[in-house]
Amino acid sequence: MKAINVGLLGIGTVGGGTFTVLKRNEEEITRRAGRPIRITAVADKNLELARKVAGTGPRITDDAFSVVADPEIDIVVELIGGYGIAKELVLKAIENGKHVVTANKALLAVHGNEIFAAAQKKGVMVAFEAAVAGGIPIIKALREGLSANRIQWLAGIINGTTNFILSEMRDKGLPFADVLKEAQALGYAEADPTFDIEGIDAAHKATIMSAIAFGVPMQFSAAHVEGITALDSVDITYAEQLGYRIKLLGISRMRPEGIELRVHPTLIPAKRLIANVEGAMNAVVVHGDAVGATLYYGKGAGAEPTASAVIADLVDVTRLHTADPEHRVPHLAFQPDQVRDLKVLPIEEVITSYYLRMRVEDKPGVLADITRILADSGISIEAMIQKEAPEGSSQTDIIMLTHETVEKNANAAIAKIEALPVVQGRITRLRMENLQ
Amino acid sequence: MKAINVGLLGIGTVGGGTFTVLKRNEEEITRRAGRPIRITAVADKNLELARKVAGTGPRITDDAFSVVADPEIDIVVELIGGYGIAKELVLKAIENGKHVVTANKALLAVHGNEIFAAAQKKGVMVAFEAAVAGGIPIIKALREGLSANRIQWLAGIINGTTNFILSEMRDKGLPFADVLKEAQALGYAEADPTFDIEGIDAAHKATIMSAIAFGVPMQFSAAHVEGITALDSVDITYAEQLGYRIKLLGISRMRPEGIELRVHPTLIPAKRLIANVEGAMNAVVVHGDAVGATLYYGKGAGAEPTASAVIADLVDVTRLHTADPEHRVPHLAFQPDQVRDLKVLPIEEVITSYYLRMRVEDKPGVLADITRILADSGISIEAMIQKEAPEGSSQTDIIMLTHETVEKNANAAIAKIEALPVVQGRITRLRMENLQ
Incomplete structure (x- = not known):
């Protein structure tokens, strides 16, 4: 079957890894994908490096736009990173009807909605397994x-x-x-x-x-x-x-x-x-x-683990590149008209537990004052360490773990505790999750 | 878009779970799959149970063959288990051009080659995420x-x-x-x-x-x-x-x-x-x-975790059921003509490390005799515990961890050690893997 032609933008660490793995495992990958996947064009500002890594096979250029415009290219792999030129190139590739594979999490997190809408409109795939957690699928x-x-x-x-x-x-x-x-x-x-x-x-x-x-x-x-x-x-x-x-x-x-x-x-x-x-x-x-x-x-990172994800996407896109879009997995998992406009909550509305560390005067009644404030805020204590005051010091540390509460409630209680005259300086506060 | 009609064979634990999850998450699943997935026929020997679990919606029958022959059914889910009737039903479903989703590991491990060949020939999918490790994809x-x-x-x-x-x-x-x-x-x-x-x-x-x-x-x-x-x-x-x-x-x-x-x-x-x-x-x-x-x-098991895998397969098959077979992932990951005839090695050819526990006479020279046999066999020792002989006993336990060797080599060394007059009874031998 006809080979798939890939244009690679950026031949740094991950680009080099993609090259190496595609070559080393060519037979294995072709046995899975049903057709060869070949990098036929490479664009990088550093032409010398590009020639060194990619050898004499692919066309090598410092003009990435010539790759996304190349009619021979089926899939563009974007490994430049950042939001600048990478965004332009990805949008241009989509406009030219190319499928895109990218490892660029910054680009997708910040401009993903625009990019996926453009891809949807044009009927092309934008695959991004490599953007999160490297080689882990x-x-x-x-x-x-x-x-x-x-x-x-x-x-x-x-x-x-x-x-x-x-x-x-x-x-x-x-x-x-x-x-x-x-x-x-x-x-x-x-x-x-x-x-x-x-x-x-x-x-x-x-x-x-x-x-x-x-x-x-x-x-x-x-x-x-x-x-x-x-x-x-x-x-x-x-x-x-x-x-x-x-x-x-x-x-x-x-x-x-x-x-x-x-x-x-x-x-x-x-x-x-x-x-x-x-x-x-x-x-x-x-x-x-x-x-x-x-x-x-x-x-989660490194040349070959990230290349593993890039190439898995290349295999998926190769398999489906001539398929009807309805046969493909939607970019964002849900059908484009089924994405819900549910907003991210402000941090004050988050529900979690807390680790609190505070420095207090080592005298009777301090703990009672603190636990009273927490109890009045409906925050219960799961565990506590009270350190003995060091020799010659009148101050000591209290460490508390709380049960779940809304963050604004925790903030208010912490402010009240910090206002107690027996509490020294700011309270160190870390969030805690049970993950069960 | 037209709903996908599923015929469910077997309404036990996993069948019940599949029913429950498909119903509870109907909206979420449809938002992903792009069309509703409906169980429209259920076959089980226990009609009463089937009616109780499946309610009045689907056609309920004790004749599973009528489900695999039903022209309205797009996908057959086989949850009967075992190699007997399940094999007949799966092959019949394939013959009738139905796609199959199954959790039946015994069937696939023993008769998979025949089943996948039949599916390949007929151009239908046989999906089996639920057959291994339950809900883990x-x-x-x-x-x-x-x-x-x-x-x-x-x-x-x-x-x-x-x-x-x-x-x-x-x-x-x-x-x-x-x-x-x-x-x-x-x-x-x-x-x-x-x-x-x-x-x-x-x-x-x-x-x-x-x-x-x-x-x-x-x-x-x-x-x-x-x-x-x-x-x-x-x-x-x-x-x-x-x-x-x-x-x-x-x-x-x-x-x-x-x-x-x-x-x-x-x-x-x-x-x-x-x-x-x-x-x-x-x-x-x-x-x-x-x-x-x-x-x-x-x-790895249980009604809903296994149903999670069954339904993920249903979504995949739904998405690709009208696609050209070349757009689908090959059943066994590699293209059917690319499966390699590489044989499983006999256990004697396995390369691994060993844990050895033996009871020996607690006297000088015993350890030297044992380690000499291992050294002569090219087996090096990674760690060892020698227990002190209990009060009044002349026997003690030696526990050894070896480095890697071929199993037949380990067997020969173990037989020699067991033949030493100072070694009592059989040696307990466990295999050890570093997994790095």
Whole structure:
């Protein structure tokens, strides 16, 4: 059968991996896809690198627009990243009737609604397995594998850099800044790590998963995003003593009144499988009403794991590229006219449990005052540690775990506690999820 | 769009679950599938039960053949189980041009080659996500999600009953027979638990995964199958002390000379995620050359988790039922003319590590004799425990973990050690996998 011609935009890490894997596993992939899949054009600003990686087979150019306009190309793989030129190229490819495979989570989370509408109109596919959790086929699981379910919530470790840093902070008891430097030296964190450590990358991925899990538009700008830069390793230690681990989770939950969509450091019970996902690995828990909790685990980044997802999409698109659009899985899992306009709730409306750490005067009645405020706010306490005051100090730490409450209610109670004269400074507050 | 009409054969646990979930999530499923999916005929020997579960909507009959012959039916869901009448009905449905969705692992592992050939010839789909690991979309991950990879091995906890029993034996230190009784009382084990505890059910599932992972025919009769009935809880304890857990794994590995396909109790490092899968839960690790190790976890049985998989298949088949067969995923992941005739290797050719427990005379030179035999066979020792002889006894236990070797080599060494006059009785031997 006629080969499928692929145009590759961007020959960096993932582009190189895609090249390598397509070549190494050519026979295996053709046995599955039923026809050869060939990269016949490569565009990169760095022509030398492109020639080095792609060899003499494909046409090599520094003009990406010539690839998306090339009538010989069936599928465009966009691996440039970012919202700028990548958006233009993807929209142009769609306009030219090309199918698109992309690993660009930022682009989809921010401009996905526009891109999928254009693809829908033109009758082409935009596939994006590589955009979330690298080689783990989580998009396929959400869009197809769990299609019987009313998905209730999902929670994922979807940024390897921050999970590596948190694992190291816990293992070695080191502060964030030291571990970040180590991660940069090892290549687990970039020179400018902002997107990772501030939670933005995880929020892009959570936004995409939220849309296809619940049948709602991409709503990245409404996501609540907190990174791990302010995390104190003392809280990792206290959490451990209480039977919890702290992970940076991307969480999305469907509630009748709206969607929760948030990224923040989260305490989770240490006995959950996902609490034991260490280093740069990724994992996502998806809870459906029929299936219960399912978990998907693997490498979330890197040349070949991400290439694995890019090529799986190429095989899917190859199989369906001449099929009637009704035979294809809808881009966002739900039929385009069935996407629901359910809004992301403000963070004050989120329902969760809390870890609270506060410094107090070590004298009688303090605990009674604090627990009274919580009780008056309808917040019950699940566990508590009160440290003995160190020799010669009149101050001590109290750590509390609460049961679930609405965040605005927790905020109000925390403000009241902070206003007590016996409480010193601000209360450290972390969110906690049971994930059951 | 026109509704899809489904004929359901067998309204037991999974049939009832399928009914319930299809009804409860009708809106959500239709929003995804683009058209309603309706059960319009139900066949069961127990008409009363069928009427109770299915209500007055669908046609209810005790003649399953009338359903597979019904011109109104688009898809037949076979939930009868076993190889007898189920095989006849599935083949008849295919002959009548119906697509088939089945949860019947025994049928597919034993007669799959014949069934898929018939379906191929007739141009219909036979979907079987529910046949392996219940609601976990592992078939979809293997057939589609990892299609870029040369899959190297897979290993799964794919029988909830035995995993529940092993978890309880470890937690409570109880012998197999006691825990089996408890599992039966709790409904985790059937009155006749043979298929589960002897590893046959796991072997059916491993056979199916092996075929779609490696592009080989179903070869159930060549699988090596050991259950957990002979497992002594003392070995669970010793394994624990050495940093390992014992799980009943279904393992399949691709080697240039053939396929390993085996089910047996297996020591795995306690720090692996899959070692921490407890109770009746299922999990499968799949290792591909590009993606590395990925893991899929969830409920492997039960009415609604299994219905989740059945209905996901119904959505897939609905989407593609009028599509050209070339647009569909091949039944066994590889194009039908691309299935390779690679044979399952005899167990003697398997390469693995071993846990050995032996009772010996507690006197000088014994350990030297044993380690000499292993060294002469080229088997190196990774770890060892030698227990102190109990007060008043002249005998003690030695526990050894070996590095990898070919099983026939291990067998020969074990026979030589057993022949030593200082070694009492038979050596307990368990296989061990690193799963990295």
